[in-house]
Amino acid sequence: DAKTTQPTSMDCAEGRAANLPCNHSTISGNEYVYWYRQIHSQGPQYIIHGLKNNETNEMASLIITEDRKSSTLILPHATLRDTAVYYCIVRNSGGGADGLTFGKGTHLIIQP
């Protein structure tokens, strides 16, 4: 699976949009971009994933650049409960048996 690079930490004001970048310049054609988050001492929570088109669900939006070498997770109206570590993971579509490879993620802190 391709390696990802994320900023170590970010701050965002409550009520504003939080934009979390991820670089995955070595991504290959059949690899998806997944985002998970982990609130302190809980299990990781799935947020969203995509291949090449932008995706939106009730939690967030995922914007993938045309060359697929980077992506941005957008939390449209951040709340204090969105404070967590956010992980960007690139995963092969056929990787049924392969575990998720977690990096260090981005610690997002929502400020009141």
Add this chain to the structure above:
Amino acid sequence: KAGVTQTPRYLIKTRGQQVTLSCSPISGHRSVSWYQQTPGQGLQFLFEYFSETQRNKGNFPGRFSGRQFSNSRSEMNVSTLELGDSALYLCASSLTGANIQYFGAGTRLSVL
């Protein structure tokens, strides 16, 4: 639908003992993966089971083992515990493994 259930939530053991952790996946999910999370190493993949067969294994010593039952419930066992085995152990289930993984709350193991 009930989520992934891990028991127990907390465990305290002493060096040299062994421990068994349990994971009940989401109903209908046949793949169960196990992860270890420590402050120093982050989230690391242990192994994955599908239809009672271990399909993949991470880079952990043989003291770490697991199994899956016909109802997809899974157990992991750690023998001859070491201080460094103190960690949050997370279980994740998915339909086939190649899909979204849903995590349990984890079992926090402390080895004294």
